[in-house]
Amino acid sequence: MESLPAGGITAKTIKGKKYLYYQWTENGRQFSRTVKEKEAELLKAQIEERKFLQEKLKEMRNSKIPVSSAMIKKVNAYNCDVRIGESLKIFAASVSSYKKRYIYEVIKNFIYNETHDKVFILYGLRRTGKTTLVRQIIYNMLESNFSKSVFIQINSNNTLSDVNKDLKVLEAKGYKYVFIDEVTLMDDFIDGAALFSDVFATSGMKIVLSGTDSLGFIFSEDEQLYDRCILLHTTFIPFREFYDVLGIQSIDEYIKYGGTMSRSGENYNNLIFGTKQSTDEYVNTAIARNIQHSLKNYQYEDHFRNLYELYEKHELTNVINRIVEDMNHRFTIDVLTRDFKSHDFGLAQRNVRNDRNNPTDILDTVNKPKFLKNLMKALEILNKQNQTVEIKDVHRKEIKEYLDMLDLTCDIPVVSMTDLNNRVFFTVFTQPGLRYSQAESLIKSLMMDDIFKNISAIDRKRITDKILDDVKGRILEEIVLLETKKANPEKDIFKLKFAVGEFDMVVYDSENVNCKIYEIKHSKEISKEQYHHLVDTRKCEQTEFRYGKILSKVVLYRGKNSETEEGILYRNVEEYLLELGKH
Incomplete structure (x- = not known):
């Protein structure tokens, strides 16, 4: 506990620019210094851990449990920031109440399958849940597996030599499940990444590498880790996952903050x-x-x-x-x-x-x-x-x-009925x-x-x-176009333009030669103006000639499910996106 920082992180906006400050007190005097975001995140996590330990110590003292010197002994020195045992348990427990991203099962399957010649790479933009996923995997381990687990936090001063030495010590102590965060911060990672797969993974270690440096991982996969890694990207977060994991049910909230x-x-x-x-x-x-x-x-x-x-x-x-x-x-x-x-x-x-x-x-x-x-x-x-x-x-x-x-x-194709050979994309x-x-x-x-x-x-x-x-x-x-395309890789998803007007989305099933046509409206109201293209006889005839029978004509909007006299289905767009996610 005493090795962790006290104090807190504050933010100020000066002339339109945001600055982060670490503030703490020593001998009755207050101190403050600016910090970059990455350091601020680390400090915040360490401060939270210190507060957690303070509460634990308070509970132990109140319950009159004797606190031995072994309980407060520092962890044996490693070259990198290594978390094992109780420190790791506290680190993982902080996300115990969080719901899991869908890709959680993919990581879990890697951890417990019989593959021993590959490493797992979890990468994506900041704030897409990489470290949280790792913590959740660790937190939900059986005690027999948890006791063999270690989390290593890399900083820019570490080298592959440092990690290699730590992994050898950890391997000798029987550690099997190794999670290494921000591994691409090491200057020599791209040139020496094969160390993880060729030396330690083949010896039985399950290694998960994570970080925000997408290009670093892609370069290493192309060179050092060619065919010896499993890549999983965290950046794309569909509406259904946003809904399930964060509990935000409004499509407007997803429009404002999704990603x-x-x-x-x-x-x-x-x-x-x-x-x-x-x-x-x-x-x-x-x-x-x-x-x-x-x-x-x-x-x-x-x-x-x-x-x-x-x-x-x-x-x-x-x-x-x-x-x-x-x-x-x-x-x-x-x-x-x-x-x-x-x-x-x-x-x-x-x-x-x-x-x-x-x-x-x-x-x-x-x-x-x-x-x-x-x-x-x-x-x-x-x-x-x-x-x-x-x-x-x-x-x-x-x-x-x-x-x-x-x-x-x-990329989403845009097909022009007046020039079918001119395929463009937006x-x-x-x-x-x-x-x-x-x-x-x-x-x-x-x-x-x-x-x-x-x-x-x-x-x-x-x-x-x-x-x-x-x-x-x-x-x-x-x-809607993006999520429909990702949920239906076997079908063609595109916008269809006519000489005048367009269908916002066509879902074409080339195997069965049929299609569905859509208009997409950010509205809660129903009006004929919204679907006049869908009931245009000429447009529908052209579409059926080219893409087969039209199975349904749908307006996706924010209101309740309904059907018009012309046979146009109105579907709630949130419900539509939630059903897409089940594919």
Whole structure:
């Protein structure tokens, strides 16, 4: 207990930038120092462990159990931060009340199967539950297996030599189940990762490696751990898992915060996607900075070197946010280099101008240059004249490959009935909270406009709600397409465009030559306008000629299940997504 830090972690926002502080008291005097997020997370966990031990000691003293020197003896020194025995039990117990992610069973099966020549790699972006999964595996072990388990926390000062020495000692003591966190922090991990599979896994150790450095693991899998590892990515978190694990049942909450598994009061992910500063920090640390370490240490430095150039010049976040903000998330040179114009704002201008109940041209009167300047600052977006790196096609290709590797993006086909040979795609981001945070930045920038902020509160609320509702509608469409595609790998999932109008989603079963057609609406109301394409005779005839019998015509929305006189099925989108997850 005495070896663990006391005090606490606080956060302050100074000139729009968030700073973390570790504060503690010594000899009656208060001290404080700034810490980076990774250190803050470690300190917070250690402080919680110290408090837990203090309570345990208090209980023991109150129950008059004698506290021997053996109970407070420090753990034998290791080269790395090693947790075994009681320390490990306390570490694992902190997640005892958490529900399990679906991939928990995959890790469990590896731990207890007969495979002894592979290591298990658990990787993904920050805040997607990697360490929690490891703790849950350890916590739920039988005592006979727990006594043979060890958790090793790697820091940037450790080397493979340190780990090798510790594993030899642990192996000699009979430890079998080894969990090593943030293993890619070691400078020599990529070049020497075969140590884990060729030396210790083949000797009977079950080794689980985890970390946020996705590229580091992918490089090691391609080189040192080729065919000797099992990779499991944690980044994609579908609605049903968000619903089951965190208990958040609203699709709107998933739109706002979906993509991470952090807990923060009632709004679990509010700490990450709840503010502009926290979202910026997540993009910078979880996505942009993800490449830094692995590219620096990878022996073949030509791979992703153009991407690293953008990161070094602090311009990778600009590129990522440009793609996220683009309506179709296109990876084109034009999107990456042209003078920025907000798609959300352009659509908002049109939609409020054409609103049937309360049309207004108020958004046409705002000071657009000033508004865009504020929004670009909020999103860290740079115009070409302010970029120090000239973005070329090699940058575009590497950015696409990189985000695909992180499991952040997924391509959805867009089929044109007027040109079937021209197959194009639009990209969906798997973290809706990241996308929605940009819309909130737009609203905040709009609120700074002198004209807009001086209209009535009722009108401001109506217009901003309309803007956010439109954005939610587009995000909802992306969620449905993404999750339907992942749940039905044997079927073709695509948008179908006609000369005029489109079907938001087609699910085509090529084996049985039939299909289902969908409209997706962020609405709780039913109206014929929502499904007029679905009952268009010409569109349906063309679709059946190309994709077989239409089995159903469905509108996915936020209201109750129903059916219209024209035979259109209205299905609750939350129920639809929950059923998808059962596949």
